[in-house]
Amino acid sequence: MTETHTLTVQGMSCGHCVRAVTEAIRAEDPKAEVAVDLAAGTVRAATGLPRARVAALVAEEGYTVTG
Structure with missing residues (x-):
């Protein structure tokens, strides 16, 4: 079953961040x-x-999940 999760994340600032998080998931x-x-x-x-x-x-990639 697919669910949509929206997380608030601190520390992301560039294309590398987007790629790292996307690839990790x-x-x-x-x-x-x-x-x-x-x-x-x-x-x-x-x-x-x-x-x-x-x-x-997301946290394993070095970003802080705040919500």
Whole structure:
């Protein structure tokens, strides 16, 4: 079952950040639809992964999940 999770994330500022977060999530769910909004500081992921796992993957890339 696919759910859409929107996370508030600090520390993302460039294309590398977008790529790192997107690839981390897609490594565990290749069908995930990931959208990163640098200006808003959000990551939206439509995925079969639970929200906690998506947040952990973002944090493992070095970013702070605040919401």
